[in-house]
Amino acid sequence: MVLEAIRYDRGNLQILDQLKLPHAEVYDDINTSGDAWEAIKHMRTRGAPAIAIVAALSLAVELLIADIPPTAGDTAAFVYDRLDYLVTSRPTAVNLADAVRKLKAVVDAEVAKVKADGNGDSIREAYIAAAEKMLVDDVRDNEAIGKHGAEWIQKNTEFGQNGQVSVITHCNTGSLATAGYGTALGVIRALHSAGTLKHAFCTETRPYNQGSRLTAFELVHDKIPATLVTDSMAAALLKLKGPSERIAAIVVGADRVAANGDTANKIGTYSLAILAKFHGVKFLVAAPRTTIDLQTKSGADIVIEERPGNEVTLVKGPKWVAVLDEVDLSSSETIKIAASGIDVWNPAFDVTPAELIDGIITEVGVVEKDKNGEFQLQNVFQGLTNGNG
Numbered sequence: 001m002v003l004e005a006i007r008y009d010r011g012n013l014q015i016l017d018q019l020k021l022p023h024a025e026v027y028d029d030i031n032t033s034g035d036a037w038e039a040i041k042h043m044r045t046r047g048a049p050a051i052a053i054v055a056a057l058s059l060a061v062e063l064l065i066a067d068i069p070p071t072a073g074d075t076a077a078f079v080y081d082r083l084d085y086l087v088t089s090r091p092t093a094v095n096l097a098d099a100v101r102k103l104k105a106v107v108d109a110e111v112a113k114v115k116a117d118g119n120g121d122s123i124r125e126a127y128i129a130a131a132e133k134m135l136v137d138d139v140r141d142n143e144a145i146g147k148h149g150a151e152w153i154q155k156n157t158e159f160g161q162n163g164q165v166s167v168i169t170h171c172n173t174g175s176l177a178t179a180g181y182g183t184a185l186g187v188i189r190a191l192h193s194a195g196t197l198k199h200a201f202c203t204e205t206r207p208y209n210q211g212s213r214l215t216a217f218e219l220v221h222d223k224i225p226a227t228l229v230t231d232s233m234a235a236a237l238l239k240l241k242g243p244s245e246r247i248a249a250i251v252v253g254a255d256r257v258a259a260n261g262d263t264a265n266k267i268g269t270y271s272l273a274i275l276a277k278f279h280g281v282k283f284l285v286a287a288p289r290t291t292i293d294l295q296t297k298s299g300a301d302i303v304i305e306e307r308p309g310n311e312v313t314l315v316k317g318p319k320w321v322a323v324l325d326e327v328d329l330s331s332s333e334t335i336k337i338a339a340s341g342i343d344v345w346n347p348a349f350d351v352t353p354a355e356l357i358d359g360i361i362t363e364v365g366v367v368e369k370d371k372n373g374e375f376q377l378q379n380v381f382q383g384l385t386n387g388n389g
């Protein structure tokens with residue numbers, strides 16, 4: 001059974017409520033852009049690609065039920081208004097803004113054909129087809145990212161050239177963050193499928209715990225040999241077990257890759273990049289081209305989302321029944337794990353400078369820095385890379 005964060009057929013969209021994972025798999029109906037905004041904002045669905053796809057498809061569903069004036073101009077105005085609203089749900093990941101830009105262009109082209117006072121049906125149809133294509137393209141891109149990333153690791157790491165490799169990954173970048181297969185977790189899936197993965201190590205990824213709640217869930221589901229560590233254990237893991245476990249690389253996802261290769265990703269990524277450099281393991285970012293933002297020159301220009309402090313100080317979940325080593329799904333408890341009155345800083349992302357990144361794994365190949373130590377990311381949009389993947 002394949003894990004699905006998003007379930008869709010025309011007129012019907014459901015998301016897997018990721019606040020209930022790993023203990024319960026509950027799907028929520030998404031019937032409007034408003035439903036999608038709430039789900040994205042409160043992280044019932046999350047992951048840069050998944051956010052964009054859920055937003056796009058929510059409007060594809062809404063267009064079939066909303067009471068919109070019949071002209072093409074009115075339909076386009078409704079689409080623009082809803083897309084502009086959806087893009088306010090979370091600021092850091094570029095995939096949503098990228099999808100909005102592309103969907104607006106589809107609508108504009110259709111309005112140009114039928115003229116503003118023409119029938120709005122073709123606008124609706126063009127939008128829905130474009131949104132549905134994003135769902136299909138994402139899985140295809142992720143499988144290509146997995147292939148390129150696995151090949152690059154096997155070819156460009158000492159452990160990869162003579163046997164199996166182990167990989168550290170952060171946050172969740174799998175089927176629960178995308179339309180399927182995943183980006184960095186897709187690379188781990190590809191290594192595992194090729195029989196070249198020794199072990200995957202996933203970090204807990206405080207405070208939302210994407211690693212312990214979601215990535216661990218995916219790795220167990222796929223029967224991939226894996227070990228969970230806390231974020232603070234990563235350094236000791238590399239120092240004490242890096243050679244013996246043949247840890248060849250740290251592979252992470254991305255929320256926004258700036259034109260120079262600086263990458264915004266889940267908080268804690270920057271620390272891992274520094275550890276990789278110090279311990280001589282490769283540091284790789286896995287991201288589809290929908291995550292690469294040539295309009296943002298560098299990491300300094302990326303808006304970092306800050307989330308509520310209680311996402312750090314409160315831990316919610318079902319009661320654990322010790323004697324059964326199971327959870328009581330009929331219960332729900334919230335535990336406070338910090339002193340009242342303490343200030344909390346809770347940035348959801350950090351920025352890893354391009355100098356710490358050995359390669360950016362895309363669906364068209366792995367981009368490495370040129371002889372001047374710079375990423376030439378514009379080339380990937382012509383399907384070109386200079387990597388060895």
Ligand SMILES: CSC[C@H]1O[C@H](OP(=O)(O)O)[C@H](O)[C@@H]1O
Binds near residue numbers: 046049172173177184
């Ligand atoms: C392929 S998911 C990319 C990216 O999105 C995640 O952020 P969040 O869980 O807050 O939506 C995380 O940073 C992943 O690396």
